[in-house]
Amino acid sequence: MVRRVLVWWSGHPRAADTMLAGVACVYLLIEIPYHEQSLARFAGVPPTFWADFAAFACVAFRRRRPYEVLVAIWALWLAAGRWDIWLEVNNSWAELGASTALQIAFYTVGRWRASPYWLVVALAVLVPGGVLSAAVVTTAWAIGVARRRWVTAAAQAEEGRALAMVAEERVRIARELHDIVAHNVSAMVIQSHGATVALLDEDRLAAGTALEAIRESGQAALVELRLLLGGLRQEEAGEPQPGIEAIGGLVERHPLAVRLRVEGRIRTAPAGLGLAAYRIVQEALTNTLKHAGKEAEAQVVLRYGEHGLHITVTDDGSGRPRARPARSGHGLINIAERAALFGGASHAAPLPQGGFQVEATLPWV
Structure with missing residues (x-):
């Protein structure tokens, strides 16, 4: 209070x-x-x-x-x-x-x-x-100065923590994008081998199919590389990363009561964008579980728009009341970083009727 x-x-x-x-x-x-x-x-x-x-x-x-x-x-x-x-x-x-x-x-x-x-x-x-009179105003002034310095130091420390968390999230995103790029390049190598065999056998149809697959994998790899090199560092490869199609499974196995609604005409999204969408929903639901408790209910809406994918995660806050958004927390920073990486934006705020809402837009690459 x-x-x-x-x-x-x-x-x-x-x-x-x-x-x-x-x-x-x-x-x-x-x-x-x-x-x-x-x-x-x-x-x-x-x-x-x-x-x-x-x-x-x-x-x-x-x-x-x-x-x-x-x-x-x-x-x-x-x-x-x-x-x-x-x-x-x-x-x-x-x-x-x-x-x-x-x-x-x-x-x-x-x-x-x-x-x-x-x-x-x-x-x-x-x-x-008298000296005591001077001491009274000096003390009042000194308390004000001390308060100003304390607030400034606290703000600088908070800014430092936020920058450190942003750097940490960027490294984690870089690792995930590295896995996607490695997968696309591996697919190109395999398809190029198939194309070579098809050309030696003079099978133009098979060669054309393999070359088209190489072209598609190469375009996807270029997109992911552009994102990866846009201010991020390459790290070690890890496990295969989930995409938009994995959000349904995430909702089903989540400890919260979560409803998933998909709107608009479903389209195939680049692997990096699909991973960002999955992580945004994952982070939003994790925040709900952390701040609102297991008794809360949540809803995830994926809207396929003309220019991008719009994600909305809303909870009713029926568990523990959430005093205010944790602006410096890893979850919201991760959401903001992933949206910004694709030229999108995110917004998180409490709802007037109670609960919390996270919104993010990921433009189609």
């Missing part, structure tokens, strides 16, 4: 800052009677109250205009005849005031700008208020 709130807070800065300022202002209005004034006589409220109110109203713009908000709150603080921040914080730690807004402003500058010049000016102005 806390993580979701923090994610929302970071992703909606304007709404979050407006909410923070609004809550503080409402709290101040509720606090008016405790200033020994009648709620109906706003004119009798001490000037410091209006300074506090205006200061927290400025907080609504803190991340959009960090420096300007700091100057405005600082001016309101000084205009109310205040100097000693520590004294006010120490005497009214349970209340909200311009001193709190000022600390928020210094934290914001440290978090989003981290300019040391503002801290130097602050220390010079706050010296009359």
Whole structure:
């Protein structure tokens, strides 16, 4: 729950800052009677109250205009005849005031700008208020700087992990494509031998058939080689790789309750594209099993379009609720890499009614 709130807070800065300022202002209005004034006589409220109110109203713009908000709150603080921040914080730690807004402003500058010049000016102005007052704003600014550096380091580490996973997936794809290329080349060698024998026997029909098979295998091998050399490295050969026709068997033996639907006119796809389709469905169903549990139900739709194969894998999320897509996980990275390898695209996101959906398009090569 806390993580979701923090994610929302970071992703909606304007709404979050407006909410923070609004809550503080409402709290101040509720606090008016405790200033020994009648709620109906706003004119009798001490000037410091209006300074506090205006200061927290400025907080609504803190991340959009960090420096300007700091100057405005600082001016309101000084205009109310205040100097000693520590004294006010120490005497009214349970209340909200311009001193709190000022600390928020210094934290914001440290978090989003981290300019040391503002801290130097602050220390010079706050010296009359005492060393403790200077320490208060210095601490707020330092916390903001520390937070900024931590977020930056975390983002860099996450980016590094994502790049490493992409490289790992590319190596795995290269191994699989190597197997397909090796199979096509082997078929060409066998057919060329048959063509040689047919030519020696003057069997033009058999020779023509063998040469046509060589041509088809050669074209397929060129396609796979182009994909293989497009940024991937060749690795060791492995077992024969599955294609689109193997998706039905994958669905039948999967521990989840999976329905398969095929739409459009079925056509023969290159081996590499068929392997990519199989792996995309496999990864999507694995993610469903991992995040939604064995009780979830899934549906796989293969739509043969005019320009490409469209794959959709949807689950109802009836097992464990999935908080958000694991963007840095191997599964979704593998899906995105395989789709991009063929000039296609993929998209993965939670569904409004619950569950999760993975979509991918593989253009015909």
